[in-house]
Amino acid sequence: MSQTIKADIAVIGAGSGGLSVAAGAAQLDLKVVLFEKGEMGGDCLNYGCVPSKALIAAASAAHEARHSGHLGISAKAVSVDFAKVMAHVHATIATIAPVDSQERFEGLGCQVVREAARFVDARTVASDSVRVEARKFVIATGSRAMIPPIPGLDATPHLTNETIFELKSLPERLIVLGGGPIGAELGQAFRRLGSEVVIIEAEAILGREDPEAAKVVAEQLEADGVELMAGHKAIRVEAGPTVVLQSGDREVRVSGSHLLVALGRTPSIDDLNLEAAGIARDRNGIVTDKSLLSSNRRVFAVGDAAGRGQFTHLAGTHASLVVRRALFALPVNANAVQVPRVTYCDPEVGAIGLGEAEARKQHGADIRVQTFEFAENDRAQAEGDTRGFGKLITTARGKVLGVTLVGRHAGDHIQLWSLALTAGLKLSQLTGMIAPYPTRGEISKRLASAFYTPALFSDRTRKVVSILKHFA
Structure with a gap:
């Protein structure tokens, strides 16, 4: 039988946004229940910002060693030990992890439940072992890699940002589906570490950015030896892996040793039973007003789940707004937030x-x-x-x-x-x-x-x- 808990605030998701809300509320002596079904720290710590930047740092070191001749520095040979590179990646995660750990948040006074939570009704969430009735709820479940319905993709082994950092050996030839920030960053990093890399993009490389700025990055990618295939749409995937592309009125086939899918992200809200709580959603995430309140006035959404942008720093900003609004009853305006973004290519x-x-x-x-x-x-x-x-x-x-x-x-x-x-x-x-x-x-x-x-x-x-x- 599930234990029933009365709480001031229940937070679903222990990524950047959820942890910030939970920490703020707990330090104000409120009763906080924090649910996390996966790893504490969420996507950024375990699969995104932290490991990718650690990998990029290693790749940049290799590149600088090879290309410092104009400064009078010459390295005759550069050796990449991929196992040690990945050890650096995971050591970085492990060093930061205690800040986001279950132990730390329990020390702050949170009750941490390492289970998936879903809404039972407008004022209750439940997991396998507990039911929580709370005055306020915060959905901070983040997002996951979007896997599009390309024929054959589901039957072909492929990588996402959640699995690529578990590689034990350097890919011989990496096919990257998607020329946005994730695809460009990881594609350049693996090329500089020694993989052959081809980036496939249906539209333009870094198409969200200023075209002149994107051109500077694309030129460097090509100078690094990355093959860019902009304007090519993937129409099916075959074993190998091989990606079949549509280019005008002809088909082009691209084969490699590994396939990375980097075609954007989708909010992780499908399993929350939002309908039971009267929470509206759209294709971007949970529908919120300028106070980050959902259609259920007890429920806030922050970060990727709120559909206002997919940045760790934005999730942290959302958390501070929710603390001000939910705990201090102060007016906030998430619509007015100015959000910078960075693509960490070179x-x-x-x-x-x-x-x-x-x-x-x-x-x-x-x-x-x-x-x-x-x-x-x-x-x-x-x-x-x-x-x-x-x-x-x-x-x-x-x-x-x-x-x-x-x-x-x-x-x-x-x-x-x-x-x-x-x-x-x-x-x-x-x-x-x-x-x-x-x-x-x-x-x-x-x-x-x-x-x-x-x-x-x-x-x-x-x-x-x-x-x-x-x-x-």
Whole structure:
């Protein structure tokens, strides 16, 4: 017979969002029950952000060793021990895992139930061993790899981000279905570790990003030896594995030793019995209002399950909003959150806000676009890596609409623009800051300053200066 528990808040899912809500509530002495059917830490720790960046770090080290001749450094031979690479990946996970562990959260006062939970009615969830009646619920179940209904795919062994980090040997030839961030990042990493790699994409590589920025990354992928097959749609998969593609009016066959499916993600909410609790959903996830409340006013959704974007940092932000709304009854607005994103290829792409095409669609002629090349940045020149640029998009009056950076460590430098958009900073405040020299971060000040350049050196300004010089 199931045990019945009365709780202040029940959290389903122990990933970034769920853990943050649970920790906040427990430290405020609320009764918290936390359900997790899989690994504590969720997808990011175990199958996503952490292992992929550890793998990328190893791949980058191998690449730098091979390609530092322009700096006067030459390595005659680079040896990759794939077993040790994967040991590094799993050691990284193990080092971070205690922060997300069951023991830590029980120490905070949470009751952790390592079972799948589902709604019984509008105010009750149940697992195999417990029933929980709570004042509030938070769905934080994340997402999983989307496996499309391509004929033959279900019958052919394939990898996803949840299984690729369990490989024991380096793939000889890796076929990657999907040219988005996951496919591009892992494809480049495995190529640099020594695999042959082909990336298949029905549309454009990194199609969500600024086309000029995506082109910089695609050129580097090709320079690394990755075969890019953009504009090719997979129509079936055969044993081998072999992927049969449609290219115009002909079929193309691509064979390899391993197949990675990286065609996006889908929210993990199918097994929650949402109907029993009156919780509405759509193709993106659980339908929520600006307070992240579902159609059941006791139930919040955060992170990937909320269908507002699939980023660990967004899930953490959602968690903080839910704590403010559910525990302190403060107004919040998830619709107003400015969310940066980074693709961790080499070079990285960092972006926030509107892209140029979207800005033109929404604002018409009332936009200004400033660009600055890393080739004009002294630190980039000193490092011998001038790939990429920054692009700033504003209204004609200088309101920041969006920024894209592509280049080394772009993900670190996009953070200033995240602050600018979140805090509503003016461009004049960015031009007034002192950027240490020489740093790649100077690019942000140069972009902001470029907005004022036409007015500063205009004929009108020259005339004003010619008059003022007599009074100086």
